[in-house]
Amino acid sequence: MKNHPLPPLLLAIMVGHFFVLLGCSVVRHHLFQSGGYDLGIFDQSIYLISRGEIPFSTIRGIHILGDHAAFILYPISLLYRIVPSVYWLFGLQSLALTLGALAIYHLALQAKIDPGQAMVIAGAYLLYPAIFNANLFDFHPEVIAVPLFLAAVLCIRSGKLWGFLLCLSGILGCKAVLSLNVVALGVWLLFWEKGRIQGRWQRRCQLGGWVAITAGLAWFGIATFGIIPHFSGSEPAAISHYDHLGDSVAEIVQSLILRPMLVLSKVFSLDTLFYGFLLVVPLAWGLSWRHWDPWIPALPTLGLNILSSNPVYRDLVHQYALPIVPFLFLAVIENVKNQSFQSHFIKDRKLPLIWSALAFLALGKYTFFGSIYLSSLDTWQATRHALAQITTQGGVLTTHEISPHLTHRLVIYFTDERHFNGSPPSQWDPFDYVLLNSRHPGWRSSSEFSHVLIEALHKETQFQLLYHQDGVYLFSRLRKDS
Numbered sequence: 001m002k003n004h005p006l007p008p009l010l011l012a013i014m015v016g017h018f019f020v021l022l023g024c025s026v027v028r029h030h031l032f033q034s035g036g037y038d039l040g041i042f043d044q045s046i047y048l049i050s051r052g053e054i055p056f057s058t059i060r061g062i063h064i065l066g067d068h069a070a071f072i073l074y075p076i077s078l079l080y081r082i083v084p085s086v087y088w089l090f091g092l093q094s095l096a097l098t099l100g101a102l103a104i105y106h107l108a109l110q111a112k113i114d115p116g117q118a119m120v121i122a123g124a125y126l127l128y129p130a131i132f133n134a135n136l137f138d139f140h141p142e143v144i145a146v147p148l149f150l151a152a153v154l155c156i157r158s159g160k161l162w163g164f165l166l167c168l169s170g171i172l173g174c175k176a177v178l179s180l181n182v183v184a185l186g187v188w189l190l191f192w193e194k195g196r197i198q199g200r201w202q203r204r205c206q207l208g209g210w211v212a213i214t215a216g217l218a219w220f221g222i223a224t225f226g227i228i229p230h231f232s233g234s235e236p237a238a239i240s241h242y243d244h245l246g247d248s249v250a251e252i253v254q255s256l257i258l259r260p261m262l263v264l265s266k267v268f269s270l271d272t273l274f275y276g277f278l279l280v281v282p283l284a285w286g287l288s289w290r291h292w293d294p295w296i297p298a299l300p301t302l303g304l305n306i307l308s309s310n311p312v313y314r315d316l317v318h319q320y321a322l323p324i325v326p327f328l329f330l331a332v333i334e335n336v337k338n339q340s341f342q343s344h345f346i347k348d349r350k351l352p353l354i355w356s357a358l359a360f361l362a363l364g365k366y367t368f369f370g371s372i373y374l375s376s377l378d379t380w381q382a383t384r385h386a387l388a389q390i391t392t393q394g395g396v397l398t399t400h401e402i403s404p405h406l407t408h409r410l411v412i413y414f415t416d417e418r419h420f421n422g423s424p425p426s427q428w429d430p431f432d433y434v435l436l437n438s439r440h441p442g443w444r445s446s447s448e449f450s451h452v453l454i455e456a457l458h459k460e461t462q463f464q465l466l467y468h469q470d471g472v473y474l475f476s477r478l479r480k481d482s
Contacts, residue, residue, distance in 0.1 A: 006105070007115070007119060009119070010101070010122060010123075013126065014098050014099075014101055014102065014126070017098050017126045018094050018095060018098040021093075021094035021097060021098065021132070021135045022091055022094040024132075024135065024136060024366075024369070025090040025093070025094065025135060025136065026087065027369070027373075028136060028368075028369075029086070029405075031373050031374070031376070031377070031380070032376055032380065032383060032401045032402060032405075033368075033372070033373045033376075033401060034138050034401065034404045035138060035400045035401055035403070035404065035443060036059045036400045036404060036407075036412075036414045037059070037060075037138075037400070037443075038137075038138045038139065038140060039086065039089070039138035039139050040403045040404040040407045040412065040414075041057045041059050041060045041064070041067070042064075042073065042138075042139050042140075042141070043086045043089065043139075043404060043407040043408070044057055044058070044059065044407035044408070044409075044412060045057050045064035045073060046073050046076055046077045046080055046089070047077075047080055047084050047407065047408045048410070049064075049074055049077035049080075050077040050078070050081050050084060051084075055073070058410075058413055059403065059407075059413065059414060062231060062233075063231035063232070064231075065227055065228070065231040066227075066228055066229075066231030066232025066233070067232070067237065068141075068175045068176050068177070068228075068236075069176040069223035069227045069228055070173065070174060070175055070176075071173045072141050072144065072170065072173035072174050076088070076089075076092065076141075079092075084408055086139075086404060086407075089139040090139065092139075092144070093135060093139050093140075093143045094135060096143050096144045096146060096147055097131050097134070097135055097143055097146060097147075098126070100125055100131070100146050100147045100150055100325075101122040101123075101125045101126050102122070102147075103147050103150035103151050104121055104122045104125050104329050104333070105118050105119065105121070106154055107150060107153065107154050107157075107329075107330070107333055108121050108122070108333050110154065110157055110158070111333050111334070111336075111337040112337065113333065113336055113337055116349055117336060117349060120352050120353055121286070121329065121336065121352075123353055123356070124282070124283065124286070124329075124332070124352055124353065124356040125325075127282070127353070127356040127357055127359070128282055128283070128325060128328075128356070128360070129282060129316045129359060129360050129362075129363035129364045130321045130322060130325055131325065132360070132365070132366070133316050133317050133318075133363075133364065133365045134318065134319040134321070134322050136365060136368070137317065137318050137319055140175075140319045140322075141173075141174045141175060142175045142178060142319060142322060142323065143319065143322060144170065144174050145170070145171045145174040145175070145178055145322070145323060146322055146323075146325060147326075148167045148170045149171060149181070149185070149323070149326040149327070150326045150329075150330075151163070151167050152164050152167035152168060152171070152185070153193075153326075153330060155167060156189060156193070156204065156205055156208045157193075157197060157201070157205075158201070159200065159201035159204050161207065161208060164208050164211075165208075168182060168211070168212060168215055172215065172216070172219045176219070176220065176224060177220075177236075177238070177300075177301075177304070178323060179215075179216040179217070179219040179223065180216065180220060180300035180301075180304075181216075181297050181300050181301060181323050182212050182215060182216035182219075182297075183212065183213050183216035183217055183220070183300070184216075184296055184298075184299055184300050185212050185216075185296075185297040186208070186209040186210065186211070186212030186213035186214075186216060187209070187213065187296060188209075188294070188296040188297050189205055189206070189208055189209030189212065190206060190209035190213075192293040192296065193205060193209075194209065224236060224249055225249070235247070235248050235249060239252070241308045241309055241310045241313065242307060242308060242309065243309065244262070244309055245259075245262070245307065263307065266307050267306055267307075271311075271314065272306050272314075274314075275305070275306065275314040275315075278314075278316050278363065279316075279321065279324060279328065280328070281359060282355075282356055282359035282360070283328055283332055283356070284355070285351065285352045285355050285356075286332035286335055286336060286352060287328070287332060287335060288335045290335070290338070291331055291335045291338060292331065293334075294330035294331040294334055295327050295328070295331055296327075297327050298323060298324040298326075298327040298328070301321075301323040301324050302324055305320050305321070316363055317365060375440065376401070376437070376439070376440040378439065378470065379439055379440060379470045379471055379472050381470075382469040382471070382472040383402065383437065383472050385467065385472075386435055386467045386469075386472050386473075386474040387402075387405055387406070387435070389466055389467055389474060389476075390406065390433050390435070390474070392432060393408065393409040393410070394409070394431070394432025394477070395410070395411030395412070395413075395430040395431045395432055395433075396409065396411070396413070396432070396433045396434070396435065397413050397414070397415065397425070397430075397431045397433070397435075398412075398413075398414060398415070398433075398434070398435040398436070399415055399435070399436065399437050399440070399441060399442030399443075399445060400414040400416075400442040400443040400444060400445070401440070401442045402414075402435055402437065402442070406435075411430050411431070413430070414442065414445075415436065415441065415442065415444070415445040415449065415450070415453065416444045416445065417444055417445050417446060417449045418444060419444075420449075422449060422452070423452070424452060424453055424457075428460060428462065428477075431477070432476065432477045433474065433475065433477070434453070434457055434463070434473075434474070434475040435472075435473070435474050435475075436450050436453060436454060436472070436473045436474075436475075437471060437473075438450040438451060438471040438472075438473065439471035439472075454473055457475045460475075461478075462477055462478055463475045463477055463478065464476060464478055
């Protein structure tokens with residue numbers, strides 16, 4: 001927007017927001033609260049790609065393309081060629097989530113909304129609880145799709161078809177399931193958005209809609225029935241969260257068509273009502289049923305979240321709500337643009353920000369830094385000392401929370417009690433180090449299982465106890481010359 005340069009105040013707020021998100025991610029990581037699922041999975045895979053190795057995640061047990069067909073990890077790996085560091089992922093995630101505000105500001109100006117109100121809407125985005133909360137939950141490539149969805153709409157409204165196509169390519173590369181949102185975006189462009197665009201850009205909007213539908217359907221088929229099964233040997237992993245509908249994509253689609261009452265019972269439930277409340281209450285000041293159509297591209301994600309048997313899909317703590325967020329704000333922009341009377345609540349400008357700030361205070365998970373993120377502080381120093389003694393890139397078995405600090409290697413496992421059936425590994429050969437925390441055994445483990453492993457390692461003649469302090473044990477494989 002050449003006639004409306006970015007206001008210095010908004011730029012300063014965005015820079016501050018970026019560093020807050022980045023700082024929170026780094027602090028959480030240093031407090032040993034990040035995890036193998038999902039930070040360790042992506043960090044190991046991207047590291048291996050950057051080194052020319054096969055990106056087989058030993059934590060996940062599959063080639064990374066067998067997870068979500070996220071080919072965007074390959075260009076991200078170029079950063080690891082400069083310096084292999086997990087902090088690239090924290091920075092990239094924080095930057096992507098912050099840049100959404102820039103796209104929203106320009107979309108609002110494009111809709112001929114007053115620059116002051118455009119700043120309010122952008123500020124509300126930065127305060128939206130799911131943005132802060134998802135940033136805390138390790139790293140997920142779909143965060144990159146948030147600004148890309150907004151940029152795609154900005155491009156198509158400006159007649160920049162090539163920019164639109166570039167955004168679509170990035171979105172599809174983030175996660176296979178986002179192809180459904182791309183299809184819905186194309187439908188929205190064809191049947192709703194095209195009518196808003198006047199003049200020469202209307203035809204490009206129509207073309208963009210058809211391209212989105214075609215590309216989304218094609219990539220969904222290729223990724224779901226080709227790439228993911230080829231690299232994982234099974235159906236997409238998320239299928240397990242819809243086991244009440246079927247054991248395969250085909251069965252789930254069949255259930256959606258032939259078992260409507262089962263679907264409707266999930267859609268019209270108190271659980272769904274509360275989830276909808278969580279999504280809209282931070283923006284209650286700017287949403288209206290009169291301008292609902294910008295929600296259409298978000299409907300696939302909304303439907304998948306509602307139908308999932310896993311309740312974490314229906315909160316603002318994890319990343320699952322992120323593909324909905326861009327279209328919530330498009331709905332706000334559409335409502336503000338079309339308000340002929342300009343309600344006092346919106347016209348005041350301060351009130352929407354106050355409302356958004358209160359929603360953030362109520363739903364943001366910043367309180368974790370004073371509670372659960374401090375739960376293992378009593379072993380923090382001992383864990384750091386133990387990590388410093390792991391000097392080679394040999395295989396490691398450790399806790400879920402320690403594993404992301406050791407993922408730059410071919411072999412890394414965490415102490416998943418279910419995976420090991422509550423018993424020590426039958427073979428210790430893959431491991432050169434075993435790092436355990438008996439006080440804080442981590443996700444999917446227990447103190448009892450930690451002690452089982454410790455006792456077994458004491459009896460292993462090929463391992464020695466290298467370090468022990470405050471319940472932290474580091475065993476290392478004896479060298480042949482020892």
